[in-house]
Amino acid sequence: MKRTKEQSKNPSSLFQDDNKLYSRIYKILETETITDVESILANLQRTCPEYGRKKRLVLKRSVQKCIDKIVNDFDIEDASDNDDDICDDQQQQQQQPQIVQSTNHVNNTLNQLYNNDVGKNSDDKGKRTNIDVQRSNFSNAAASSSTSSKRSRIEEKIERDIESTLVKQAALRQRYLVEPKVRFEDFGGLDDVIEDIQRLVFHIHNQDLYRKLGVDAPRGFLLHGPPGVGKSLLVEALANDLQIAYLRCGATEIVAGISGESEEKIRQLFALAKELKPCLLFIDEIDAITPKRENAAREMERRIVTQVITCMDELSASDGSGHGVMVIGATNRPDSLDPALRRAGRFDREIALGIPDEKSRLEIIRVLFRNIKVDSNFDFQSLAHRTPGYVGADLKSLIREAAILALERFMNPSSTPTITIGQIDETNFQIEMCDFDGALKRVQPSSKREGFATVPDVTWSDVGALSDIRQELQLSILAPVRFACDVEKLGLSLSVGILLCGPPGCGKTLLAKAIANESGINFISVKGPELLNMYVGESERAVRSVFNRARCSKPCVIFFDEIDALCPRRTDSSDSSNVTSRVVNQLLTEMDGLESRDCFLLAATNRPDILDPAILRPGRFDKILHVGFPTAKDRFEILCTMTKNKTKPPIASDVDLEQLASDPRLDGFTGADLSALIREASLNALRQKIDGILPFDKDLILNFEHFNAALNKVRPSVSIVDRQRYNQMQSLFTETINRK
Secondary structure, three states, rough: OOOOOOHHOOHHHOOOOOOOOOHHHHHHHHHHHOHHHHHHHHHHHOOHHHHHOOHHHHHHHHHHHHHHHHHHOOOOOOOOOHHHHHHHHHHHHHHHOOOOOOOOHHHHHHHHHHHHHHOOOOOOOOHHHHHHHHHHHHHHHHHHHHHHHHHHHHHHHHHHHHHHHHHHHHHHHHHHEEOOOHHHHOOOHHHHHHHHHOOOOOOOOOOHOOOOOOOOOOOOEEEEOOOOOOOOOHHHHHHHHOOOOOEEEEEHHHOOOOOOOOHHHHHHHHHHHHHOOOOEEEEEEEHHHOOOHHOOHHHHHHHHHHHHHHHHHHHOOOOOOOOEEEEEEEEEEEEEEHHHOOOOOOOOEEEEOOOOOOOHHHHEEEEEEOOOOOOOOHHHHHHHHHHOOOOOHHHHHHHHHHHHHHHHHHOOOOOOOOOHHHHHOOOOOOOOHHHHHHHHHHHHHHHHHHHEEEEOOOOOHHHOHHHHHHHHHHHHHHHHHOOOOHHHHHHHOOOOEEEEOOOOOOOOOHHHHHHHHHHHEEEEEEEEEOOOOOOOOOOHHHHHHHHHHHHHHOOOEEEOOOOOOOOOOOOOOOOOOHHHHHHHHHHHHHHHHOOOOOOOEEEEEHHHHHHHHHHHOOOOOEEEEEEOOOOHHHHHHHHHHHOOOOOOOEOOOOOOOHHHHHHHOOOOOHHHHHHHHHHHHHHHHHHHHHOOOOOOOOOOEEOOOHHHHHHHHOOOOOOOHHHHHHHHHHHHOOOOOOOO
16 A cells, blocks of 8 residues: 555654554554454454453444544544535535445454444434445545555566576586596596496487387496596586586585485476486486485485485486486595485496596696697606506696706706796706606595505515515516406416515515515505504405505505504404404405405515414415525625615725625524624724724725624524524425425
């Protein structure tokens, strides 16, 4: 209703005792069907308890005043004319056509109210006539203003809703819709993965292919693998290849602080995907919003998981609204996802992107070097061999670091003082292999940053003797990698695990590192005690994470050093040994699951007698190699290796290493003891120069006296009793390497 200037006045000025009475009566007239003052009075006392304590007569007068004030607010004439004017008005009213009854609820209520009051006071005809005139004027004025006002408010609300919806849709498009720029040609070493993905999405342009066969088309798949392997870029290249809409959303963008807003964002995202179909909807790091519901800390996390599951199920609706939408998730923790998401019909396939092997790294390096200036004789194969454990992001960072070193070398004032930055393109500027030698020392692979050590720079040139064990390791590990076709044709069932046992200091760990370096495959080194945790279940989880990383990084070697701390013999006691028993059970289960020939197990221990017998059965650690004490011939080879054939440290000609190795005082010496012997001899020579026995300008050279003094000071690290025990232990194993 349109009000006049009088309505702007404070209506409570007439009712000093109750300034809310006016608005309450107006609300009753607008919402309720009431025909008299008594009904209004009863309604007020029922809805507002404070009116029940007031005198009824006083309250009734106040109500009547409010009704009169409401009538005056709509510019209705006052009933103060004389009788002649009233008669003229009655005649004019009879001559006018019948007035249509207003549809406004407040007007009808007021009319009925005044009719009842007039019926009660039949002796006052002039007043009744005046009320009729007021009713007609009130109806005509209020009906027209109310109808137009309501219509305008409804239209304005519809326009605001439409404008708000358009703004939200534009914001969603701008936020999530991405133009793909990456191509499949920018990838290397992922041919098999690309082929699997293309097989899943070839129907995206023609949804009738599966419908004609009577089956449902795939709705989504999950990409998982370590960080940096190219999961996000692979999806972008897929969208570019298919030439369809590409929606990319980070999982953390969905989470909101207000209850229900996160679910609304998910619904809007899927609705936008349906609108843009055919479309790829990519959710990166999906594990952040879809954890296992039984482990969720808050109820909001469970609701988000449920909303994602519901939206994915709606894509398979019978009305076909979700056809043409493919949902792709990416994560590096697939085991943390809710199991309901990983079933068929939601994420139909799970595609693993592991750490690239040497062949894949070579393809990645060639792709990355397409626009980089390098020497024409650059050895890409050597660089791929020297980067085990590196993923695509690591190789890209390695090239950037090598470019920095090349710029530093090129801009070095001592070498090229006349070259400026503007003259770089005019010279023969390029990255050389020496730059990568320095970059390899600065850039470490992602797997090493996450606590998994890669293969160190240990080669067979750093290992003395042990040639027989080297041949066994090459046959067990290198043959399946380098001669896979021949092994498959022969149907050989090679050993999954190899156990190296023997006294401490004989080179068991050194052997494992050298064979992994020679093979060029990924290497995961695990110290036995570092997997143990004081909290229940954490040790078993650490074991599972190691084997999961190995499966994603195959071909891979897992080396357990000091495995006796991880797998001791299980007992029936109910004390703390139950913790180690659970770890042993978990390790046995994971070892049985290594059915692939691309994962190998190596372990080292000097206490094989305390290992659990179940771990030594065939199919687990079925090849046991005993690395015993070196013989005189082995000691000679070890001394030559450690001294770099008498060059480092420099040794005088009067020292015969072969004769030194045959010295009876060296019986029982291990490789570590021989290293301590050379170190002590070097300290003796340095001590003579410090004491002034040798001149300061003379080069230090180790002679026979230095070694003789060291032999009198260094003793074998393994006692005679322990040596006998290790010799008895050697006869207990079938796969024993006998040195001659």
